[in-house]
Structures are given as structure tokens and as C-alpha cells.
Amino acid sequence: MLPAALIIGPLLQHKTRLLLSVLAIALGIALGYAVQLVNRAALTEFGQAVQTLAGRADLTVRGPRDGFDETLYPRLAQRPEVAAISPMLEFDARLAQRDGSLRMLGLDVFRAAAVQPDLLPQPDAPLDVLRADVIFLSRAAAQWLTVAPGDTLAFQSGLSQVEFRVAGLLAEATAGQRLAVIDIAAAQQRFNRLGKLTRIDLRLWRGLAVERGRAARGLLLPAGTYLEAPQTTEASMAAMTRAYRVNLNVLALVALFTGGLLVFSAQALSVVRRRAQLALLRVLGVTRRGLVLLLLGEAAVIGALGGLAGLLLGAVTAQVVLERFGPDLGAGLYQGLQAQLQIDPLAALVFLLLGIAAALLGSLMPALDAARAQPAQAIKSGDEAALAQRLTPAWPGLAMLSLGVAGAVLPAVLGLPLFGYVSIALLLLGTIALMPRLAAVLLGRLPSPRRPEFALGLAQLQAAPGPAMVSLASIVAAVSLAASVAIMVASFRTSLEVWLEHILPADLYVRTSGYGDTGYLSAMAQQRLRDLPGVRRVEFLAGQKIQLDPGRPPVTLLGRDMDPRDPGRTLMLTGPVVVPAAKAPPPVWVSEVAADLYGYRTGDVVAVPVGGRAVALTVAGVWRDYARMQGALMLDIADYRRLTGDDTVADAGLWLEPGARRDHVVDALREALPETGLRIDSPAELREISLAVFDRTFAVTYALEAVAILIGLAGLSASFAALTLSRRREFGMLRHVGVVRAQVRRMLAFEGTLISALGVGVGLALGWLMSLVLIHVINRQSFHWSMDLYIPWMGLAAFAAAMLAAAALSATLSARRAMAGDVILAVREDW
């Protein structure tokens, strides 16, 4: 009973601080757990989707997004090791009546029956599955589109529309995925893909090892197609989202870290306040060990409370995210999946333990300090807290800083910037460890101010900087974390703006892309655009997906009007450029992502599967592309058309005649291409859309920044309170020698401001250093995007000023509280 009362009693005395500590830990846990839950739901659903699509197949043949020649199907079907085979035409069909696209599977039901029974439609009339105008939907798709059997559903095919009658639902196994099944012949004809397939699923005769089958047929497959066992798809998807997840998880750890820091300052304060109480306990026979355990028990309760609250908050957040944004966390990876939240008890336990561990670590130092105090001394009021009194040696801090810098130059581990994160942690810890030294050096150089109370304050800090170090640590941590993320986000956003400016030089954009695979501008539509009155010049952008590596998602092959002598006019190049010689393979400019993932270097000649053949291309340069996360290869559009045999394009940029009115051109355009499915935007509108997407994606980082700042301030106020409380005797003495209350308050406010200024200054410098790691190491290694450093000076200045003001205010408030009551009596506490 007694220990419980001793733990819970003090906790209840300081409700606000308790609440803040719990909240900080809860936020860290909530973020981490929510990311875990959302991702788990997504992966489970994705795994199921892969399974239904592959069914009982042992191997899947895949190819470029726009498909491969269907003659591969009979060739494989006649192989002796093939027991069953199912050809498929799979694509995203753009919806005609609304934005978005639906995953469409063109199936041969007779073949699918033996391989993917879960995909078979359940028609009322058996013949419906062979009708060209009939479609079957999964339950998720039917709900999403709010259609029922009997309704009509229209899709965009090229610039025209094709209509289907919904004839029924698919088997329950597909319920969670948005997909539709139509007859394979209808898919080929009505979506203009005659002669094309996109995947073939194979079941082998039992006893034939998968490996052997793979080896046997790997040689026979045309360029651009490849074999894969269904389970590898799932694994590669999990790997793809990993960088994104790890980034969010590190943000969660940052929140946990600041939470631990807050527990540290709160416990430090609490220990100072209860010094006499704790000493009494020692006198009553509680051992040092017992005291440490008691204080750690308090921390454990805080950690557990925060952890439980965080788990609850995390589950709710995950549910909301899944419902409102879908399981892809805004990364656009799992389109058309409807994931169900599944509570994950093991992860919950791990996160709960993490919360408790953070709180325990935070309170370890105060607890040890309290236990170290001599009870006989401490039971008397007024003994100084020994906390952080000793000036620690400089070498651990310096070592951590140098290791931190070294960590920043190490490469990624398994595609993750692990050393980058270690580097950031070491930079932060090293700086905090060095702070006492740094403070002593910097404060020692300050001239003594003229006003006596300020001079007193400075003298106090110069002589005994130790007690202020807790405040300094929390302010440095909060400011540096917030500043580094702010600089990174600002750099990214500005780089994105500059990039958008560069890639959107035309006056008007006509787009069919970004909504599945089925929208495009035919050669005739392109000519109509060229002939529009008021249009001076038209440039086209063509694209298709190709697969460079079976283990990775497809990259985008792009075609655009390129000038090999000046590719920088169209692309934002990030390195040297080569102009291929006359007889060299045609030039390809690769995006940074493609260059990083596939190891392409300028000047290399690489083999790329285009149009069913391996084509040699000269890497002529590397360019920055923020649009395609999986990588992009840019060809001159003439080469693109020649190599792919595809004369359709996805987008067009229009330059208007001087004096031509935009709305007139848009009207003429709508008249020339009356079919729906076109988006016409000005570059400004496109920029706006892109930046809105960016801001939405980074909303979670803004929220975390705010949390970091709040926690920093809370830590600051707690440590100031501890500081002033431990100096009540000193204040009483000052009052005795004639210093008035207001002067003491001013002295404390001055000290607080000075400490804060120091903390904010160091925090900003450290933040800048950490932002370099974020930009050039962590982001580059996670997403393969480079960006230029832009420092948001105004924002940082405002932030610093606000931090300073808040810190000064918090110091003043704690001073006021410390000076309340009879301070003069405090002197007498020292019998």
C-alpha cells in the first residue's frame, strides 16, 4: 500500500506536468502504432489481392504495363511442364463518369477456373461471362461506385467511352479489392489492346520444382517479360513501402524521445520538490535501491499511462486514416485497396514497452541523483539538487558529434538510411552532452550588464551553469528537431516549385494521364491539337510502364521533344551530360530514382526492354523527377515512337500565339476534342495541385513539429520550476540584503531568456546541420530524390523569437510561483 501511495500521491500533485508527460509519450506511441496498423492492414489486403489474382499459380509471367504479344500464351501453354495456364489482360480503366480508375481484369473464365477460381464471376446466366458488354464487380468496387447488378458503368477508352452492364458480383475472396472482371476478348477489343496480354499465370505439374520451371522458361521469354513466383510480389511491395514507413516511425521515435526528455525534466523537478520527503523515506529505512525503484516506478506508471493512451489514439488514428485516405498513407502505392483495421497485439505490447522504457530512461538520472543525496543533509530544506552539477568531460560529446558526422557519409543499409538516423541521434546527443561546456565558454565571455539584477543572474549562470542544463537540453532538442524538419520541408517545397516551373514551360496543358492506363491522345487527336487556332506550338509527352527488374515495380518510359545538345531546356539535369556520337545507341535521360535504383551512370550503354525487345540506349544524363517515385526514363519522342511502335501520347503542352486568348483556345480545344476525359490546366493550376498534394503529404510532419515545440516548452518550464525551487534559499538571502521581489523576478526572467537564447541559438545551428543530413542522406537514400537547400530565414526567425518569448514567459511564471509565499522564511530552513 505504502509504495503505491508514494508513487501515485506525487503524481497526482502535479497534474499538468503529469498530463504533459503522458501526452508526449502517448503521441510518440500513437504515431508509431498507427503507422504500424495502417501498414499491416495494407499489406494484409495487398497480400490477399496478390493471392486472389495469382490463385493457385506457381508462376506468373508479367511484362510491361501496356502488355506483351499474346502469342506467348499458346507457346507457354504447350510446354510439357505446364498443367494449367490462365492468360489475363489487366489494366486500370479510367472511369468515365467520375475521377478515378478501376482495376480491370480481362479473363478467359475457362482458363481461370483451373488457376484463379476466386476470380470467377458468379453470373445469373452462364453466358453473361462471355458477353462483350458485361462486367462483374467485386463488392468493394460495387460499393465504391454505388452500382448494383443491372446498372450501367462507363469507362474511358482512348478518347471515347465504352459501356458495360453490371451483371453480378465476384466471389467473396475479392471483396476487399476494387476490381472488375470482363471477358478477355472484350477487354482486348473494347480497350484497344488487340493481340496484347499483360500477365499469364501458370500452374505446373506437381513434382516439378518451381526453380526448374523458371530456369526452363526464362530463356524463352521475350524481352520485357519475366517470370515471378506470386509470393515475391508481396515481398517487393512490402520492401517498397519500407522507406516511407521507417521515416514515419523515426518521427514517432523523435516524439518518444522528446517525451522521455519531458519525463526527465518533470521528474527532476519532482525530485527537487520532494527532497525532504524522499530523505525522510531514507531515514525511515528505505534503501537507496528502494528509492531508485520507487522513482522509477513513478516513471513506469507515467510511461504505461502514456503508452495505453497512445495505443488507443493510434488505433483510432489508423481507423480514420484507413477510412478517409486509404491504406497507402498518401504514398499512392496501394490504389484501389480497401483495407480492414486489424489490431495487432504483439506490436501493441512492443509499443507499450517502448513508452515505459522512454519514461524509465528519462527518470533514471533524477532518481539516481535523489538516491545519492545524504538523507541527513537533504531532510533539511534548501539543499541544492546535485543534478547535473558536475561538469562532464568534453570527450563523449565530441566523440558522438564526430561519429554523427561520420554516419552521414555511410551508404544506405538494405535501402534504408539507417546510418543517417544514427547520425541525427548522435549529433543531438553529442550537442546536448557538450552543452554545459559550451554554456560555460559562451556565458563566460559575456560582459556584466549594468543593472544589478541582470548582473546577478549572469553571475549565477557563469558560476553554476549545471542546474540550467536540463532546460538547455530540452530547448536544444526541441529547437533543433523542429528547425531541421522545417528546413528540410522548405527545401523540398522550394525545390519542387522550381522544378515545376522548369517542367511546365507551356501556356496550357492537356492531360489524359494519371487516371489509369486507358486514357490517351491518338495521332488524330494530336493533329487536331496542332491545328487549333491561336496555338503556336505543341509538345507531347508519351509514356508507358516497363519493367527493368522483376523484383521492383515498373518504371515509366517517357517520350518528349528533346534536344540532345541541350536536354537541360526540358529537363532539370543534376549532373554532367553526354551527347551520344552519331552511331551510338539513342540517348536516354534517366531520373535520379532510376539512376539510384538501377545503378545507371551518365555515359553507360544500357539494355532496356522496349516494345518486347531489349534495346540499347546511351545514358545521356540524370535528371530530377519528383513525379514518379519508381523512376523514369526519358527518350526523345521520335525514338520513343520508333522503339515502342506507339504513336499515342498521354499529355500535351500548348504554346499560344501572342495575343491569343486562353479561354478561346480552351473552347476551340473542347470543340476539337469533344470526348470527355481531358483535363485542361494552366501551369499555375498544375503547380497549385502539386503543391497541395505536397502539403497534404507533409501535414503529419507539421503536426509533429508543433508537438516537438510544445514538448520543448513544457520541458523548459518544468526545469525552470525545478531550478527556482531549488534556489529558494538564495532568493530569501537576496530579499534579506534588500533586493525587492520584482528584481528577483527580473533576474530569473533574464536568466531564463539568456538560457533560452543560448538554447535557441545552438538549436538552430544544430537544426541546420541535421537538416543537411535529412536532405542529403535520409531523403536521398529513402526516396532517391535530390533537393537544393533553402533556409526559410523568415520562418526560422519568427520561430526563434516565439521560442525566446515563450521561454522568457515560462521563466517569469516559474519565478513568480517560486517567489510566492514567504521567501524570507526560506532562509531559516537552513537551521
Place this chain on the structure above:
Amino acid sequence: MNARREARSASREMERAAWRTWLGVLPAALLGVASAWAVDEAAYPQVSRGTVLEFPRDHGAHPGYRTEWWYITAWVTDGDGVERGVQVTFFRSRTGLQEDNPSQFAPTQLLFAHAAIADASRGALLHDQRAARAGFGLAGARSDDTAVRIDDWTLARDGGGYRAHIRARTFALSLRFAPAGPLWLQGENGFSRKGPKPEQASHYYSHPRLVVEGEIELEGRRLAVRGEAWLDHEWSSEYLAPEASGWDWFGVRFDDGGAMMAFRIRARDGGVFWAGGGYRDARGRRRAFEPRGVAVAQLRR
């Protein structure tokens, strides 16, 4: 003595017929499916009285008609004297769908196949079936002579006889069939009525006696077998009238070389919708049965 042997033979023939009826249950259901796989709106040609069947062309498929099948039943004995019933059927169905679609996958012609081995002494029936749309050389039926396939399931005419290869999940067949006599045009010179209306008819001929030789693979054992078989080839655009629910079919080979075929089409209301058949004696003289000339009575339950 002689009479008893006849009787035993007759009873054995009846037993065989019963087996064939049993074997017929599954493919009959399949034929029901096959005829369901066709639309009503397409313009199907009608079979007409007086059409002279020409061979080998009419051994081949007639893709314009809605339904067609090649139907083999055999009775084979292995080296140990164990007798088994064997059945191999290929159906072709013209769906009337997507006929203007240039896609190679256009489901205009579908193929269904059914194969079974029945072991009367053990009461075991092994069977398997396949279905596919015609195309890519993987599944289809040639029009010039019998050559029909779904993947590695094939039935083809070969040097006056037939060859069938079936690789099913639990068994395999590789059989050669040699005709022991001329083919038998059913009904009026191959025009077989299936209902009161003139269009309710099929073209129909049989090989009532084919000498079978070949191999079956069963439970991992390869067995050399010999025996006799019956083949029907029939095509029509209107085999089953809407009022009809199904049919029973009997084929009886007599030891003297004669053969009898009889069928009755059951009405949905439980009665008999239509019946027919014929008898061909050992010297090849044919006689067709009138609908009222066929009666079926169940002797044993």
C-alpha cells in the same frame, strides 16, 4: 445351352447399356451446359431433311450449328480380364457471341470434353472434364475431318479409324479405334428427328462397332486393353426443345453383329416428349423406330 448363353449375353449387354446410361449422366448434364452456352438471337442454320452427308467432310466440325458432339463409349478388358467402361466425349458449341470481335480470344466457339473410366466390379467411376474457347491452336475442331482438341485432350480420325488421347487428373487414356463395319446413318439418312417440329432435329451417324486397342493409365499402372466401342457424331442447332428436360440413350450391340439404338427425350412435365432409334442387322439392313415405337421399362432398382 446356346439359348442361355444368349440370355447371359443379352443380360450383359443390358448391363453395359445401363453402364452407358450411367456414364451418360454427367456428359448429359454437360451437354445441358453446352447448349446453355449459346444465345438465341444468333442466326443458326437448321438441319434439313434430305441433306446428303458427305465423308470425310462431315466427320469434321460444323461450326455454324449451335451444338455438336463426338461421343465414344467403349467396353475394354485388360490383360487380367478386368472389364471397364470408358467414355470420351467432345462437345462443340457456337455461342453466337462476339462474332464480330477480331480478338483471337473471341468466344465464338467453345469446346467441352468429358472422359470417364468405370470399373463395374468395384463400382468406381473416375472422370474429368475440360472446357475452353477455341483459339490459338490450343482448343478447336477442324471442319474437314474429325480432329478436335482441348490442350492435350484429343480425338482425331486417323487412317479410317480414330485415336483418342486423354490425360485426366486421375487417369489417362491412349486408345485406337478401328471400325469393324460401315458407319450407320441414323434416322432418315442421317436426319434424326428430336421433336414434333421440323427444326427439332439433328444430323446423326454412328459407328456402332469399333475395335479398341490401346493403353489406359490407372493408379500409376499402365494397362494394355482391348475391347469394342460405339461412336456417335451428331450436330444440330435445336437438339432439345424448350419443353424437354433431358434424355435417355441406349445402344446395344448384339453378338450376331446387329446393333440397336434407342433414345427418349423426357418432357419437363415428367412424360415422354419424343423418342426414336433404329435397328441395323448384321447384314446392314436398317430400320428406324417411330416415336411411339420405343418404350422403356425399368426392370430392376
